[in-house]
Amino acid sequence: MLKRVKNVFVFFLLMTLVISGVSFAQNVGKVKGKVIDEKSKQPLPGVTITVDGTDAIAFTDENGAYELELPEGTYVLRTEFLGYVPGKAENVVVSSEKANVVNFSMKEAAAFTGEEVVVTGERLNVPLSRATASVSVESSKKFEFVSGAEDAGDLLKSTPGIQMESVGGAGSEKRIKIRGQGSPINNNRVLLLIDGVPAQNPRVGTADISDFPVEMIERIEVMKGAASAIYGGNAQSGVINIITKKGRKKPIFKFDMKVSTYQHRHDANQDWTQYYGVFHSWGGKNWDYSISGSYLFSKGLTYAETNKLAVSAARQGYIKVNYPGFPDFEPNKPATAPPYFNYNPNVVFDTSDLDDAENYNVNVNFGFKPFKGNQVRINTGYAFRHAPNFFGSFTVPSIDLVTRNRREWLSFTDTWEITPKLTYALKFNMDKISNTGDLFFFSSDYQSKRKAKYYARTGEDPQEDIDFWKATGVPLNLSPFRYFSKDWGIDNSITFVSDIFEPEGNSLTIGHAFRWEKVDLPPSKNEGLKQYLETPQHRKSTAIYFQDLQKIGKLNINIGGRWEQITHFIDDFDDEFSPRFAVNYEISPGTTLRASVGRAFRPPEYSHVYYFKGQGGNFFGNPELTYDIAWNYELGLKFLTKYVSGDIAYYYTKYSDQEVEVPLLAANPELVNLDNPKNVKFFKIYKKNREILGADVADAVNKVLNYYIDSGLVSKEEFIGVPRARTWINRGTAVYQGFDTSFDIENPWLPNLNLNLSYLFTRARAGNVNPFDFSQGGAPQPVKAPNFVTDARRDVVPLNILEVDG
Numbered sequence: 001m002l003k004r005v006k007n008v009f010v011f012f013l014l015m016t017l018v019i020s021g022v023s024f025a026q027n028v029g030k031v032k033g034k035v036i037d038e039k040s041k042q043p044l045p046g047v048t049i050t051v052d053g054t055d056a057i058a059f060t061d062e063n064g065a066y067e068l069e070l071p072e073g074t075y076v077l078r079t080e081f082l083g084y085v086p087g088k089a090e091n092v093v094v095s096s097e098k099a100n101v102v103n104f105s106m107k108e109a110a111a112f113t114g115e116e117v118v119v120t121g122e123r124l125n126v127p128l129s130r131a132t133a134s135v136s137v138e139s140s141k142k143f144e145f146v147s148g149a150e151d152a153g154d155l156l157k158s159t160p161g162i163q164m165e166s167v168g169g170a171g172s173e174k175r176i177k178i179r180g181q182g183s184p185i186n187n188n189r190v191l192l193l194i195d196g197v198p199a200q201n202p203r204v205g206t207a208d209i210s211d212f213p214v215e216m217i218e219r220i221e222v223m224k225g226a227a228s229a230i231y232g233g234n235a236q237s238g239v240i241n242i243i244t245k246k247g248r249k250k251p252i253f254k255f256d257m258k259v260s261t262y263q264h265r266h267d268a269n270q271d272w273t274q275y276y277g278v279f280h281s282w283g284g285k286n287w288d289y290s291i292s293g294s295y296l297f298s299k300g301l302t303y304a305e306t307n308k309l310a311v312s313a314a315r316q317g318y319i320k321v322n323y324p325g326f327p328d329f330e331p332n333k334p335a336t337a338p339p340y341f342n343y344n345p346n347v348v349f350d351t352s353d354l355d356d357a358e359n360y361n362v363n364v365n366f367g368f369k370p371f372k373g374n375q376v377r378i379n380t381g382y383a384f385r386h387a388p389n390f391f392g393s394f395t396v397p398s399i400d401l402v403t404r405n406r407r408e409w410l411s412f413t414d415t416w417e418i419t420p421k422l423t424y425a426l427k428f429n430m431d432k433i434s435n436t437g438d439l440f441f442f443s444s445d446y447q448s449k450r451k452a453k454y455y456a457r458t459g460e461d462p463q464e465d466i467d468f469w470k471a472t473g474v475p476l477n478l479s480p481f482r483y484f485s486k487d488w489g490i491d492n493s494i495t496f497v498s499d500i501f502e503p504e505g506n507s508l509t510i511g512h513a514f515r516w517e518k519v520d521l522p523p524s525k526n527e528g529l530k531q532y533l534e535t536p537q538h539r540k541s542t543a544i545y546f547q548d549l550q551k552i553g554k555l556n557i558n559i560g561g562r563w564e565q566i567t568h569f570i571d572d573f574d575d576e577f578s579p580r581f582a583v584n585y586e587i588s589p590g591t592t593l594r595a596s597v598g599r600a601f602r603p604p605e606y607s608h609v610y611y612f613k614g615q616g617g618n619f620f621g622n623p624e625l626t627y628d629i630a631w632n633y634e635l636g637l638k639f640l641t642k643y644v645s646g647d648i649a650y651y652y653t654k655y656s657d658q659e660v661e662v663p664l665l666a667a668n669p670e671l672v673n674l675d676n677p678k679n680v681k682f683f684k685i686y687k688k689n690r691e692i693l694g695a696d697v698a699d700a701v702n703k704v705l706n707y708y709i710d711s712g713l714v715s716k717e718e719f720i721g722v723p724r725a726r727t728w729i730n731r732g733t734a735v736y737q738g739f740d741t742s743f744d745i746e747n748p749w750l751p752n753l754n755l756n757l758s759y760l761f762t763r764a765r766a767g768n769v770n771p772f773d774f775s776q777g778g779a780p781q782p783v784k785a786p787n788f789v790t791d792a793r794r795d796v797v798p799l800n801i802l803e804v805d806g
Helices: 002-026 311-315 345-349 452-459 468-472 606-610 675-691 695-710 716-720
Strands: 026-036 048-051 057-059 065-071 073-080 085-094 105-106 134-139 161-165 173-177 190-194 218-226 238-244 252-259 272-283 286-298 332-339 357-368 374-390 400-418 423-441 446-451 476-496 504-518 537-552 555-566 578-588 590-600 630-642 644-656 659-663 727-730 735-746 751-765
Touching: 026 073, 026 085, 048 065, 057 065, 065 073, 085 105, 134 644, 332 452, 446 452, 452 675, 695 716, 695 727
Parallel strands: 026 105, 190 238
Antiparallel strands: 026 065, 048 057, 048 073, 073 085, 134 218, 161 173, 218 238, 252 272, 272 286, 286 357, 332 446, 357 374, 374 400, 400 423, 423 476, 476 504, 504 537, 537 555, 555 578, 578 590, 590 630, 630 644, 644 735, 659 727, 735 751
């Protein structure tokens, strides 16, 4: 009986489920329709359709069609698509009897939802997808994912197309290359802007982004490629524009503290770094301000150098040591070697405070609106950086350069919207920079008290018998240097928007820029040494520019140019005109094809023109040094799909008249004094160099020699006594070409998970290389010259730039 009741219960339960299922299926209805572009009436694929209060989601197909199944009822449908204003349909009735057709017509947004609006590429506010230049944006949204970021350089580490190199540890100077293009010792091919205002170091034209802490940065825009038509000299490989934070109506106060440590080394100081940052901002309807500051202190800096001090030089025979385990060891003579020979450099520099680093920065940003349509902004700041720079384990004696750099700046901008179609912009900036440093070195070779065989037998270090600090006063101050530079600039521009081809289809900007620079190396602050031909040095730059952005349907055209004249005390440089032409075509919403060609130039560094017996009497500037030139060609594709977006660019940059450092006597063996037996090696080296370099380079070097000799600044006999002398010349062409790609992958089910992939391929070759030839070519034949430390060490001149075969 119980079994029968159980069977009946199961039967009724099954029937209830079946009936419920049938009833549920009968109460389901459909909603379908199409989504089109409001202006073009073309279907929009990949649009997301969601239903309020449910988990239902659908995407339009290639024809813009979608379909949803929902229980009977009344709903609110929403549409979302990157680049368009979100759509909404209310009171959508779902019935099981008939499908409800709901169509959407979406309006294109002025800028993509969530898309950055950039100014760097065009000098105008342009949606990133419509920019005719290759622009990457690092926004504050991404900063939280950059672990341990302290300054602008840290934020750019993962930017596609950017190579970041740090001179030392925490707080040290950072060097930037864009697509592999840049000097190996500074950033003089990259232009730095703060809120669109130039912030270069005038002395060497570098972009020192370590001076700007993360607390003050809202976002960073990176324009890749030649940009002299827009921003003038130094913008050869690209532009970095740091946009600072502004105040908001809601007051914000933020404090950040980081403390980190490294692995402790035996007999060395504890490695640790402490960082403190503070930010405060506030604002009202017509005013706002922000204040930021940071402090960093690092002790026990760990260098990446794995070689022990001077070991490589000894094994290769560049220095002579009598040390167990090294060539030509003589056990019956005292052990001899440079101080701290065969020591770990990290342990040596931990002996004192030579590896301490300290940075602090303060920035104040204030904006106000004096009347309708007018926005004034004042930005001022101070930065200080104290950092050690180890010269390497090869140098004998071992050297540590301790630098102290100070920067003070003030900028003023005024943007006035005179009418809805006419805007005036004024930018003014002042900078004062001082670069000071001291070279600390470990003094002359030591001689042990015992015979060398004692140390070989016992395994003891010969240096244990010597107290270098008490006996020799290590470290010693070899040579201080004190650079001081000032600059100020003003930029006026007016932008007119007109209805050419379509409403507000044309934006024309015409402007004038002036910049004044001063660089000083006063002998009174450099131990009486005169390191420039004349000091202080001045340069003045005057420029007139225009940018015309025309929109014709889906096509954006940018035509621009900049005429610039730079003057200095010896002679005026030639006037330069840098044109740029670029187009951007929208294939579909979010997918665009762009192409551009532009010219860029870079004025020579002050030191390369004006040096006079600089760096220990070895550097001589070239008064005839002039601009090096670059032409940049680029083809790019920016695309957007449902889950993947990205950018693919092919670039081809051709440099001509590049600055190349060469030995001053390398092609002039007749100036080598053969009465000194030590100079015989120089004569042989330079005689071979003349054959390798050729008459063209030799003639350029001879002009520099004749300038100094004919003007009576240096006699021929003096040059004969300086076999290590060096200078710079404009020679050679080189090409950088490659692919710059980046991809962003999103998962709609994990919206907080974002994957970014980037790949950069760069190939550099000498000469006029076919744009479609990616072969590497043969290795150049080296030119030999002595090092500053030891006469026997070889120095290789970059002959790939000098266009020498082989």
